[in-house]
Amino acid sequence: MSRTKARAALLQELEAAMRRSSAQGVLYGQTVANVAGIANSDLECMDILYLEGRVTAGRLAEVTGLTTGAITGVIDRLEKAGLVRRERDEADRRKVFIAVVPEAAMKIGQFYVPMQQAMEKVFAGYSEEELRLLLRFANEGYKGVLAATEALKSLLDTPPEKRPDLKLKKLRPNP
Amino acid sequence: MSRTKARAALLQELEAAMRRSSAQGVLYGQTVANVAGIANSDLECMDILYLEGRVTAGRLAEVTGLTTGAITGVIDRLEKAGLVRRERDEADRRKVFIAVVPEAAMKIGQFYVPMQQAMEKVFAGYSEEELRLLLRFANEGYKGVLAATEALKSLLDTPPEKRPDLKLKKLRPNP
DNA sequence: GCTAAATCTCTTAGTGGCTAAGATATATAT
DNA sequence: ATATATATCTTAGCCACTAAGAGATTTAGC
Numbered sequence: 001m002s003r004t005k006a007r008a009a010l011l012q013e014l015e016a017a018m019r020r021s022s023a024q025g026v027l028y029g030q031t032v033a034n035v036a037g038i039a040n041s042d043l044e045c046m047d048i049l050y051l052e053g054r055v056t057a058g059r060l061a062e063v064t065g066l067t068t069g070a071i072t073g074v075i076d077r078l079e080k081a082g083l084v085r086r087e088r089d090e091a092d093r094r095k096v097f098i099a100v101v102p103e104a105a106m107k108i109g110q111f112y113v114p115m116q117q118a119m120e121k122v123f124a125g126y127s128e129e130e131l132r133l134l135l136r137f138a139n140e141g142y143k144g145v146l147a148a149t150e151a152l153k154s155l156l157d158t159p160p161e162k163r164p165d166l167k168l169k170k171l172r173p174n175p
Numbered sequence: 176m177s178r179t180k181a182r183a184a185l186l187q188e189l190e191a192a193m194r195r196s197s198a199q200g201v202l203y204g205q206t207v208a209n210v211a212g213i214a215n216s217d218l219e220c221m222d223i224l225y226l227e228g229r230v231t232a233g234r235l236a237e238v239t240g241l242t243t244g245a246i247t248g249v250i251d252r253l254e255k256a257g258l259v260r261r262e263r264d265e266a267d268r269r270k271v272f273i274a275v276v277p278e279a280a281m282k283i284g285q286f287y288v289p290m291q292q293a294m295e296k297v298f299a300g301y302s303e304e305e306l307r308l309l310l311r312f313a314n315e316g317y318k319g320v321l322a323a324t325e326a327l328k329s330l331l332d333t334p335p336e337k338r339p340d341l342k343l344k345k346l347r348p349n350p
Numbered sequence: 351g352c353t354a355a356a357t358c359t360c361t362t363a364g365t366g367g368c369t370a371a372g373a374t375a376t377a378t379a380t
Numbered sequence: 381a382t383a384t385a386t387a388t389c390t391t392a393g394c395c396a397c398t399a400a401g402a403g404a405t406t407t408a409g410c
Binding site: 231246267269 | 391
């Protein structure tokens with residue numbers, strides 16, 4: 001197998017491996033929502049709040065891709081469960097900031113412990129330099145996925161016949 | 176900062192970075208479903224079919240965590256859209272194998288092109304040896320997440336008062 | 351300053367995918 | 381042969397979602 005061919009095969013394997021693990025990651029999230037007894041979108045919003053801190057209802061809609069109406073429902077449920085609080089912005093009274101209630105949110109956090117433990121075990125097998133490589137990849141990968149999402153969204157606004165011709169890769173033959 | 180402290184900080188940063196990119200990955204999937212005009216679960220099943228090939232309806236239920244009733248609906252919709260075919264197992268006529276219709280499924284595949292292009296660009300910045308490291312991590316990570324999912328599911332069957340005490344990490348203070 | 355347009359969240363009606371329970375058909379065990 | 385187990389489908393009812401628009405507040409134009 002030639003040098004470049006080896007790389008191509010490696011890339012293909014990598015893509016499949018990442019797809020698999022990412023699919024399993026989705027399932028983990030669904031399981032957390034199940035165990036925690038909240039809806040999937042509710043958990044997704046908790047996750048965003050964890051990553052971004054105090055954000056407005058509109059921002060949640062923007063990030064999740066849900067309508068503002070749906071977000072109102074999400075916040076209602078989360079607030080009733082005591083996980084978040086609505087906080088009207090005093091500067092712009094149309095806005096509603098959503099803030100997690102840390103003590104209550106920890107009850108959700110516990111369900112990520114199995115995941116954290118599993119990942120710690122995995123990380124233990126890597127040197128600090130290797131971990132830095134993984135970090136670099138995670139950051140670059142994030143930016144890539146973000147850009148891809150935007151590209152795909154913009155496709156939505158383009159009428160099908162005017163879309164740039166996307167060249168398809170062959171579907172992988174079944175194993 | 177001490178040697179081990181540096182590693183701890185690195186691990187924390189890594190966790191956040193992976194969480195971010197994985198969340199964005201979920202969003203990408205939702206966007207694909209949107210653009211393709213099919214339900215989220217339908218796309219998830221297409222993905223499983225792509226990864227595992229021809230599988231039974233029951234296996235889809237098992238992997239997705241949906242009830243068999245829900246899967247019937249998924250398959251009905253996918254079949255109506257011409258994306259999959261039901262194939263009764265001749266050996267065991269209770270079973271129904273689901274197989275993708277390759278030509279039609281390619282129409283879905285095209286929506287992954289932006290993602291593939293983005294990832295290709297990212298991968299271009301890595302040597303073959305580094306890619307091998309990423310592959311190793313993706314595989315080990317998959318196993319880790321799989322194990323974590325099982326651990327979490329088993330928690331579901333354990334009554335709350337009998338659950339092993341999960342030690343919580345402090346919630347990250349908001350940025 | 352006052353009116354019009356824009357922005358942000360919430361409300362309402364209606365839709366669709368989900369669960370739970372059980373029906374149907376086929377296979378396996380006693 | 382009968383009973384039990386397995387695999388999928390059916391049905392009723394529920395709940396989160398969308399689309400459309402209302403209400404409240406801010407910003408822009410004159």
